[in-house]
Amino acid sequence: MKRSWLAMVGTVLIIGGYLGYTYTTRQKTNSGTQITAVGSTALQPLVEAVGEEFASKNLGVYVNVQGGGTGTGLSQVQEGAVTLGNSDLFAEEKQGIDAKKLTDHKVAVVGITPIVNKGVGIKKLTQTQLIKIFTGKITNWQQVGGKNLKITLLNRASGSGTRAVFEKWALNGAESAPAPEQDSSGMVRSIVATTPGAISYLAFSYADKTVQTVKIDGVAPTIANVTTNKWKIWAYEHIYTKGKVNGTVKKFITYLQSRHVQNTVVPQLGYISIHDMQVERSANGTITKR
Structure with a gap:
């Protein structure tokens, strides 16, 4: 009986010690x-x-x-x-x-590229045209050789680094016109892909086949062009x-x-x-x- 009691106490101590060790760990x-x-x-x-x-x-x-x-x-x-x-x-x-x-x-x-809805009918712009689009001076895609569609701007939020980089290097420091804003790069891509006439900008890593990337002054948004600074919109x-x-x-x-x-x-x-x-x-x- 005594041995049985001692064994029980020992078991409790062992289990208690294990649980204490596990909890501490x-x-x-x-x-x-x-x-x-x-x-x-x-x-x-x-x-x-x-x-x-x-x-x-x-x-x-x-x-x-x-x-x-x-x-x-x-x-x-x-x-x-x-x-x-x-x-x-x-x-x-x-x-x-x-x-x-x-x-x-x-x-x-990270390279950053302008993206447009695939239905706007353009794949390239000059930097001057891009600046005029984002500052509200060009409001229809027909003005830059695209379809007769109203341009819908979509910006990243004011605290976004992507927006700051885009405005500094793509827009030559110009501030984008007031427009709806999104915090998420994934949401920007989704909205541009499903909104006729939409334009925004994304890191290369988010751009996929659901949207159209845009050449600027004949330069394509590629990794090779970023490494040499031929494509200047990067960070x-x-x-x-x-x-x-x-x-x-x-x-x-x-x-x-x-x-x-x-x-x-x-x-x-x-x-x-x-x-x-x-x-x-x-x-x-x-x-x-x-």
Whole structure:
């Protein structure tokens, strides 16, 4: 009877110890290895894909990726609310952001292209025509050789890095006319694809056969043309951290920049490897050869 009682006590202690160990381990996993990335929807597919791959190789790590736009990503990482701030812009380009407090990690390059509904009847524009369309001076596709259709503008939200890049490099700094706005690149593509006369702009990685991309001044929106700056509507994809990082976060960023990811996932998703660029662009727009 005594032995039976002792055995029961031992079993309870073992089970209790195991449960305590399991609970502690789970608590450490939940609190210590979640990486939260917020910001650019143009960069979101890459961080999601690489995050899943990284987590599969590092058990217990979870990479939580959310959109919201470049402005949201930069402001939240600056406030310390998230681990990573995904951005289509240099932090120096964003008003209200103290770039000195943030560390820049370039993880890819994204080309941005105008897109139109496939029914408008055009595949190319001059930059002057593009500017006039987005500033409301040209209002019908017939004015640029297309069909007799009213032009319907669709913009990204004002905090979007994609919009800032497009206005800076495609519109020569002109501000787009007031128009409906969308936070999501996927929604922009869907709306343009289903709205007669629609025009907007997207990262190469989102452009598919449901919409028509547009040549500008005879130059096609291709990866090869971005690498030489022949196609000027492009930007680095940045991941910003609040100061320097170490541990799992540093390991994840290093993995994003690795030759393996840059040569596989990056091109597969329509981005351009940072290693393939033949030029470099500074925050003030200066282009230099690599």
